[in-house]
Amino acid sequence: MNFPVQGNLDLHVEKEVEIDGVGMGVLTDGTPYLTSRGLARLCGVESSTIVRMGAEWLEDVQRPRITKIKQILEQRSLSLASPYIQVDGNTYWTGAVCLAVLEYYAFDASQSDSAIALQHFRTLAGRGFQEFVYAQVGYDPNQRIDQQWQKYHDRVSLVYNSVPNGYFGIFKEIADMIVTLGQNGLYTDEKFVPDISVGRIWSGHWTGNNLEQVFGPRIKYEHNFPDYYPQAAANPQEPWCYPEAALGEFRKWFREVYIDKGKFATYLQNQEKAKALPPAFSQQAIEAFTKKNNKLN
Numbered sequence: 001m002n003f004p005v006q007g008n009l010d011l012h013v014e015k016e017v018e019i020d021g022v023g024m025g026v027l028t029d030g031t032p033y034l035t036s037r038g039l040a041r042l043c044g045v046e047s048s049t050i051v052r053m054g055a056e057w058l059e060d061v062q063r064p065r066i067t068k069i070k071q072i073l074e075q076r077s078l079s080l081a082s083p084y085i086q087v088d089g090n091t092y093w094t095g096a097v098c099l100a101v102l103e104y105y106a107f108d109a110s111q112s113d114s115a116i117a118l119q120h121f122r123t124l125a126g127r128g129f130q131e132f133v134y135a136q137v138g139y140d141p142n143q144r145i146d147q148q149w150q151k152y153h154d155r156v157s158l159v160y161n162s163v164p165n166g167y168f169g170i171f172k173e174i175a176d177m178i179v180t181l182g183q184n185g186l187y188t189d190e191k192f193v194p195d196i197s198v199g200r201i202w203s204g205h206w207t208g209n210n211l212e213q214v215f216g217p218r219i220k221y222e223h224n225f226p227d228y229y230p231q232a233a234a235n236p237q238e239p240w241c242y243p244e245a246a247l248g249e250f251r252k253w254f255r256e257v258y259i260d261k262g263k264f265a266t267y268l269q270n271q272e273k274a275k276a277l278p279p280a281f282s283q284q285a286i287e288a289f290t291k292k293n294n295k296l297n
Helices: 036-043 047-056 064-075 095-107 115-127 129-137 141-159 175-183 194-208 230-234 244-259 263-273 281-296
Strands: 013-019 022-027 032-035 085-087 090-094 167-169 240-243
Touching: 013 129, 022 036, 022 129, 032 036, 032 095, 032 129, 036 047, 036 090, 036 095, 036 115, 047 064, 047 090, 064 095, 090 095, 095 115, 095 129, 115 129, 141 175, 167 244, 175 281, 194 240, 194 244, 194 263, 240 244, 244 263, 263 281
Parallel strands: none
Antiparallel strands: 013 022, 022 032, 032 090, 085 090, 167 240
């Protein structure tokens, strides 16, 4: 059986607290975690024990505790290359692993007193690890989602009525793509501006195929970026907008050429290479579109 492997993304700590010696927090993607010291405290063991566990995870000859914890994880359809993730040089233990380690020390470890681990295992397993950490650090996932959408909302507020009647603009027309990505945790910002990529390639398609002769001339319109975007230095900008008669042609091209023929993937990969986007962003974005298309087909 193949299980998902835990990956490392370009993340940072959003909120962190220490309560009764238990360090915990939430990463920028909403992932709750415990620090090594925090997990050790909940298990009733020394911090060095948890640190050694991480170091022993991939040893050829596994210690019994590692074997047992991995078995617990496999029962939950998880196989992890590492029991923790590293962010900004620090080690963080996420929910599934924390519960598996707690379960081991509550029921299987040979230590003389398992009461501490048992108490905390029951608390976290009953309440839910994510809910527990969110409550302790004062983290509201709904507020985070609103903040993630804010930059896109700010752009929409500046351009929603700027395209002349009878024409369509690229930014508004690819809103479905932006929403699909956002629903999968991939939000647009000043580093990720896909309408520029779409607009340039569609413009080449327009002129290369002499579509003006078919649909009529395109015209310029005023487009502004929010003041805090670096692109705002060139405000007001004048991208092309296109006759509404060409909207069907654009949507077909966007679906069959820009997405299906890999132009979107190439754009994302180039942004990753330039370090404008985090590693694995392109893979996640393409997977999001694949899931959506599978639902539609």
